[in-house]
Amino acid sequence: MPKLTARKVETLKQPGMYGDGDGLYLRIGPTGAKSWILRVVVPLTSKRRDLGLGSAALVSLAEAREKARELRKFVRDGGDPDALRKREHLTFAEAAKRVHAQLLPTWKNKKHAETWLTSINTYANPHFGDRPIETVRTADVLRALTPIWTEKHETASRLKQRISTVFDWAKGSGHYPHENPVNGLKKALPIVRTADNHMAALPWQDVPNFMSDLAVREGTSARTLEFIILTGVRSGEAREARWAEFDLEAETWIIPAGRMKRPVSHRVPLCKEALAVLENVKGLDRDWVFPSRHRAKDGSAKPQSNMVFKSLYGRMKVEGFTTHGFRSAFRDWCSESAHAERELAEAALSHATGNAVERAYARSDLFERRRKLMDQWGRFAAGKDGNVVRLARA
Numbered sequence: 001m002p003k004l005t006a007r008k009v010e011t012l013k014q015p016g017m018y019g020d021g022d023g024l025y026l027r028i029g030p031t032g033a034k035s036w037i038l039r040v041v042v043p044l045t046s047k048r049r050d051l052g053l054g055s056a057a058l059v060s061l062a063e064a065r066e067k068a069r070e071l072r073k074f075v076r077d078g079g080d081p082d083a084l085r086k087r088e089h090l091t092f093a094e095a096a097k098r099v100h101a102q103l104l105p106t107w108k109n110k111k112h113a114e115t116w117l118t119s120i121n122t123y124a125n126p127h128f129g130d131r132p133i134e135t136v137r138t139a140d141v142l143r144a145l146t147p148i149w150t151e152k153h154e155t156a157s158r159l160k161q162r163i164s165t166v167f168d169w170a171k172g173s174g175h176y177p178h179e180n181p182v183n184g185l186k187k188a189l190p191i192v193r194t195a196d197n198h199m200a201a202l203p204w205q206d207v208p209n210f211m212s213d214l215a216v217r218e219g220t221s222a223r224t225l226e227f228i229i230l231t232g233v234r235s236g237e238a239r240e241a242r243w244a245e246f247d248l249e250a251e252t253w254i255i256p257a258g259r260m261k262r263p264v265s266h267r268v269p270l271c272k273e274a275l276a277v278l279e280n281v282k283g284l285d286r287d288w289v290f291p292s293r294h295r296a297k298d299g300s301a302k303p304q305s306n307m308v309f310k311s312l313y314g315r316m317k318v319e320g321f322t323t324h325g326f327r328s329a330f331r332d333w334c335s336e337s338a339h340a341e342r343e344l345a346e347a348a349l350s351h352a353t354g355n356a357v358e359r360a361y362a363r364s365d366l367f368e369r370r371r372k373l374m375d376q377w378g379r380f381a382a383g384k385d386g387n388v389v390r391l392a393r394a
Contacts, residue, residue, distance in 0.1 A: 006061050009034070024068040026056060036064040040075045049075075063135070070177060090175050092136055092166065093129035096120045099169045108258060119159045120166075123148060133170050134177060138184040145189065153192045160185065201325030204333035208383040213316060221308035223281050224290040228323065230274040230378050232330045232348055234261065235323045240303045241289040251275060266350045269371035271378030330377060337380070340373055348373055 004020040012018060012034075018026040023039040036053035053059060053067045090098075100117045107113045121129075127144040128136045141163055148156045163182055170176035202210060211229065214222055228238045237255050246253050253268040260266055270278070278289065285291040291301040292308075309323045327349055334345035346352075347366045379385035 004061060009056060009061050020061070020065070022068065022072065024053075024064060036067075038068045038071055040072060042075060043078070074177070089132050089134070090170070091130050092133045093121075093125050095133045095170050095175060096124075096129075096162075096166050099166050102169075103165075116162060119155060120162055123155075123159050124163055133167075133175055136167075136181060137178070138181040138188070141181050142185060142188050145185070149189055150192055200321045201328035201332075202321040204329040204337065207326075207329055207333070207381050210318070211381050212383060217312070217316065219312070220281065220284065220290055220293070221304060221312045223277050224304060225309060225312060225323065227274060227277045227290070229326045229330075229381055230271060230277065231268050231374070232327055232377070233266075233268065233350075234327070235306055235309070237266075239290055239306070242287055243289055244287075246270075246278070246289075248275065248278065260350060262350055262352060264350070267365060267367055269367065269374050271375045273378040273382045274374075333377065333380065334373070338373060338376060344369055344373060 004018060004026060008018075009026055012026065012028060013032065015028045015030050015032070017037070018028070020026065025037045025039065027035050027037045029035070034056035036056060036059055038051045038053055039048060040051065041048050051071060053064050053071075056064075059067070096117065100113075103116070104113055107116075124141075124144045128140045131140075141160075144163075145156050145160055148159075160182060164180055167176055167180040167182060171178075171180060207229065211226065214226055224238055227241075228235060231238065231253070233255070237259055240259060241253070241255075245255060248270075251270045253270055255266045255268065257263045257265045281289060285301045288301050288303050290304055292304045294302070296302045306323070313319060331345055331349060334340040334348070344366055348370050376385065
């Protein structure tokens with residue numbers, strides 16, 4: 001029996017079943033509607049089953065042959081055609097929404113949760129979002145990534161990872177019978193060389209002068225920034241600080257694991273200068289240490305937005321560095337002025353060091369040694385320590 005051709009599929013009009021070989025048929029109904037049928041014999045029952053492969057208006061001859069090949073293998077390997085027929089068919093966009101909903105409780109960063117799905121909606125869904133996920137292949141993903149791979153490489157890299165996550169879920173859930181299509185992209189996309197994108201930082205030598213200028217500024221945002229600089233923490237960790245996290249008698253602040261970039265609680269020794277900032281903001285709110293001047297919709301207090309520092313820098317007429325960059329300034333000071341050991345400086349920033357085995361045995365957070373380091377940093381930042389003192393090594 002001669003195989004069908006794309007031209008023949010298009011021109012055939014007479015109702016009937018037209019074979020392509022290996023059990024694949026083009027069915028033309030009484031109304032002229034064309035669809036694909038695969039006839040298979042189930043090995044366990046020796047019964048013949050007809051499996052619909054979709055409308056010929058939507059599924060090409062080449063796609064029908066590919067589907068037929070996969071289904072024949074599925075049945076030959078003991079798969080149940082009835083279960084396959086009842087299987088839920090998801091579009092890629094629907095699958096992405098399910099994956100996003102499952103991952104949402106595991107993310108601490110609200111912005112990350114929003115951008116995860118937004119990037120898929122913006123760059124992937126226009127190409128294949130409305131297609132059944134089992135029909136999406138490597139070439140489709142490549143078409144979505146190619147336009148932004150070099151111009152928006154960071155966005156494209158994250159998108160590639162997110163698309164891969166969706167297909168991993170789909171494969172594990174039985175919605176995708178092929179290899180993850182992202183796996184075939186490694187050699188198809190060009191290598192993009194990118195420079196390290198470090199946050200712009202104020203030189204550590206300029207921190208005392210900056211702190212002197214900051215000290216005369218009024219407003220909670222100025223106090224928050226002072227506290228960030230004096231403790232070496234990230235912006236969000238300070239802006240979302242609650243009084244319940246502080247033991248002022250012990251001069252210690254414990255940031256819960258749920259608010260840390262690394263999911264490990266972080267003990268912060270408070271120098272005298274940091275304690276003075278806390279004393280300054282006492283009474284602003286019973287819960288939040290650095291409350292926003294704007295209220296939540298229900299009238300309750302809420303933490304400050306990261307945008308308050310942009311406004312503060314504008315009033316101070318300074319530019320060329322970021323709030324996060326003060327962590328880099330502190331780290332440079334540790335190396336170049338305090339001559340602190342790497343493990344000590346990294347522990348102060350709540351950075352993991354060493355490999356997994358080394359971290360498993362390094363149970364101490366070097367708290368008492370970090371207290372001495374932060375006391376020295378506080379004196380330096382406040383302009384009280386003109387002489388550089390080398391820290392003694394234990």
